[in-house]
Amino acid sequence: MKKLSLYIISCMLVILAACDNDFESEFDLAPDERAAIAVNEFKDALTSSEHGWLTHYYPNPTKLGSFTFHFKFDETGTVNMNWDFSDFSDESKYSVKMFEKPVLIFDTYSKFSKMTDPEIGEPGKGFGGELEFSMTKKSADGDTLYLAERVSGDPMVLVKATAETPAQLREYAKHTKHIERANEQVVVPFYFNLSVEGWDTKVNMVYSGDKIIAFLNYVDNGEAKHELMPINFTHEGFEFHHALVLNGIGARSFKYDEAKNQFDVTDAGVTGTFKYEADCPAHIEGMTDKFFGPQTFGGDAKIVSPKLANLIDGIYPDAAFSYFSTSTYVASWFPCTFNLDFADWNSLKIRVNYNKKTEDIVKxxxxxxEPYWSAPLDDLAYIEGLMSTEKGQAILDIVASPKGWTIVPIELKEYGSSYYLVSNEDPEMYMCFGLTYEDDE
Structure with missing residues (x-):
């Protein structure tokens, strides 16, 4: 018994000695030495990728979508970069310094600095991003670096780029144009609807290109919902910031099928498609009162579907059609007008009452x-002559259709909201109030 006890004690002493050796191997270095090792390991990871790193960076995912960057860090402290907005390379000085942990710092102004520039985005705040990131972990194969913003802790994930990444980055723009519907050439119905096998509802998506955000309208358990969804583009299509889950089935990633002009779901085990359709899957309450009720502001619609633009163009012989507008305080001042505005700054003003047909349909x-102040559209007889033609009557039939126009919200705010008006007579005719896309780059 004594021999057994001595044997157990001896084993325990051996184990304790081994643990003590391990402890000493990790902690016998001075704090400055340990910090230097950690900093060098971070820098080695950043410079380890031959073709650099790709990241979909969300500077403020509660308000903005992703800006995609291609970084290539070198050992001299310079990072070369490009992004998806425009093909113009740039560089910044960078450093890795030890604070509570090693931190990557973008030291000089560059494209990436725009994520924090207070003169861009929200006044005084910029896009809400950061320029300092700690590394939280590295994948086992070293192909993915998981970083976190130093202050907020929001993630930035770097994925090893390939030789094809620079060319693929230029593919993003075409998918942006597909879903923001700017300069759209193909005549399709307005509603861009997602159907997924296993869902009992469709999800309509409208896109705000100035903020890289999708707004999703759908019905869940009998309740109409209007949801903000930041997105990022890929060379094949686009992705939601996070999966949209209905009936326990999530959809997040979409690939463009050019032959069918649709985006197919690519998530494993999920089958679904974004298609252009004539049916509105969700009707949002309060839209008519918000945009066309008493003391509501008018605005300009400078994004117009090709079919509707073609209908208007040519009605006025002196200049091309430019955009639509409604009078300020549309339902408070008289007369209310719906205006066809032309490239020579003239305007054909149609007097209307904006009547509430349903919660989201205005007639x-x-x-x-109403004569305008500038010739020749200051002459009522001249206007009536234009509108008595076959084209003029066709325009009036659409504008004043008894079926009205469905209001599809984009971004809803106290001031400066944006929305589409979609003709219920012909859903291939629509206009967007509040967005222009003129300053995307």
Whole structure:
């Protein structure tokens, strides 16, 4: 028994000695030495990729979508970069310094600095991003680096780029144009609807290109929902910031099928498609009162579907059609007008009442015409002559259709909201109030 006890004690002493040796191997270095090792390991990881790193960076995912960057860090403290907005390479000085942990710092102004520039984005705040990142972990194969913003802790994931990455980055723009519907050439119905096997509802998506955000309208358990969803683009299509889950099935990633002009779901085990359709899957309450009720502001619609633009163009012989507008305080001042504005700054003003047909459908009741201050559209007889033609009557039939126009919200705010008006007579005719895309780059 004594021999057994001595044997157990001896084993324990051996184990304790081994643990003590391990402890000493990790902690017998001075704090400055340990910090230097950690900093060098971070720098080695950043410079380890031959073709650099790709990241979809969300500077403020509660308000903005992703800006995609291609970084290539060198050992001299310079990072070369490009992004998806425009093909123009740039560089910044960078450093890795030890604070509570090793931190990557973008030291000089570059494209990436725009994520924090207070003169860009939200006044005084910029896009809400950061320029300092700690590394939280590295994948086992070293192909992915998981970083976190130093202050907020929001993630930035770096994935090893390939030789094809620079060319693929230029593919993002075409998918942006597909879903923001700017300069759209193909005549399709307005509603961009997602159907997924196992869902009992469709999800309509409208896109705000100035903020890289999708707004999703759908019905869940009988309740109409309007949800903000930041997105990032890929060379094949786009991705949601996080999966949209309905009936326990999530959809996040989408690949463009050019032959069918649709985006197919690519998530494993999920089958679904974004298609252009004529049916609105969700009707949002309060839209007519918000945009066309008493003391509501008018605005300009400078994004117009090709079919509707073609219908208007040519009605006025002196200049091309430019955009639509509604009068300020559309339902408070008289007369209310719906305006066809032309490239020579003239305007054909149709007098209407904006009547509430449903919570999200407004009907324009035709009352006549309002002469403009500039010739020749200051002459009522001249206006009536234009609108008595076959083209003029076709325009009036759409504008004042008894079926009205569905209001599809994009971004809803107290001031400066944006929305589409979609013709219920012909859903291939629509216009967007509040967005222009003129300053995307």
């Amino acid at each position: 324009m009741e035709f009352l006549g015409y």
